[in-house]
Amino acid sequence: MLDHIGLVVSDLERSRRFYLAALPPLGIGVEMEVTAEETGGHAHLGLGTAGKPFFWVSGGAAASGPIHVAFTATTRAAVDAFHAAALAAGGRDNGGPGLRPHYHPNYYAAFVFDPDGNNIEAVCHTPA
Template sequence: MIDHIGFAVSDLSAARAFYERALAPLGILVLMDVTEQMTGGHGAHTGFGKDGKPFFWIGTGKTASGSAHVAFVAPDRATVDEFHRAAVAAGGRDNGAPGLRPEYHPDYYGAFVLDPDGNNIEAVNHGGAAE
């Protein structure tokens, strides 16, 4: 199951304004802003979603990281760890070792790998069993 998806935009403010208006009729609202400082220099991002769960992200991104980001739900932290090992063994490049990402929420445990085209692929567990 896909947990969330995101991609880079050339002008975050303009894209945010566009998506705020375009997605409002669908009940999809801005739920989170993540600054470049919060990501350790990996761009600023805006998360849109419903019911407190952001699932559509836009951000400034880095050109070296491709333009797409897809995150898959993992049932537990061990599976996130295994995803990271398997993806790196398959030729992916580490883009964030398995670990907690409290800047997103206290139980956010994820791992990131760049695929052969530089797209950012993630496995994430939000604590406990996957939803």
């Protein structure tokens, strides 16, 4: 089981705006922030649910290459809302909401690129 994941972004404030707009349809929001003064390095933004940050976005130089992160959505409507919110926040489309039966018959997902080119997905595995 995955406890948390983190990625380094080139502009933390730009990424903050993007994720704070794109992730609320999935029930994900800011759970913790750590300042550069506290770390002696870069600031970190911890996003998650129910008091538990599990998706960390950190300032600094961009990572060596894009990564892929998939968030679980409880409904197909939440996948649709994530995609719309992410595009409105400046994300680039990487595959609109829809079934991906080549993964499995109920794999309903949407993909966007965040401001640093990371492939961010929302997926619902529940039948319609």
